[in-house]
Amino acid sequence: MKVLLAFERELIPPTLHVNRPNDHIRFEESPFFVADQALPWPRVVGVPRRGAVSAFGMGGVNAHVILEEPPVVAGREQVPQESFVVRVSASGEEGVRRLAGGYARALSGVDVGGLGDFGFTANVGRASHRFRVAVSGVDGVGVVEGLSAVADGSRSVGRLVNAAPVSVFMFSGQGSQYAGMARGLYGVEPVF
Structure with a gap:
């Protein structure tokens, strides 16, 4: 960075x-x-x-x-967006409502260019949790209204059910590893 x-x-x-x-x-x-x-x-x-x-x-x-450094692109035009989507996700419903309220306060008075950047960061830059909602609007006012409705409880929050578990195998790299250390797991665990 x-x-x-x-x-x-x-x-x-x-x-x-x-x-x-x-x-x-x-x-x-x-x-x-x-x-x-x-x-x-x-x-x-x-x-x-x-x-x-x-x-x-x-x-x-x-x-x-x-x-x-990236090359400078001359004459590149900003393509106007027809609508904006902001995703809000947290580990619990109350967390989604608090985050939506914070987003609504942060976006009050933000211009359309900033709204697109904010939406991209919220949608791509944050982890997906079980509780989530997406709010859309054609401008900042519409998005802020939708986020405020989530924050005050007048709009429902979705909950992901039956998500497939994700397995991750990690080795710390702190010097305790050795050649063949996962050979036994490799031999009996098809996913590994």
């Missing part, structure tokens, strides 16, 4: 809490440095900016990814 925000804001953020770099790193002999303050990172036509992210796990699980 930090690299994506740096692309968007055209700014390299400062590295926090570095008072003195490691003496064994010879920065003066390399093109590298520690950014101790925010630095401009403007776009250069024809040369995409790239940022690297490294993660080093305790058990030796390491990851490195290089991100490249």
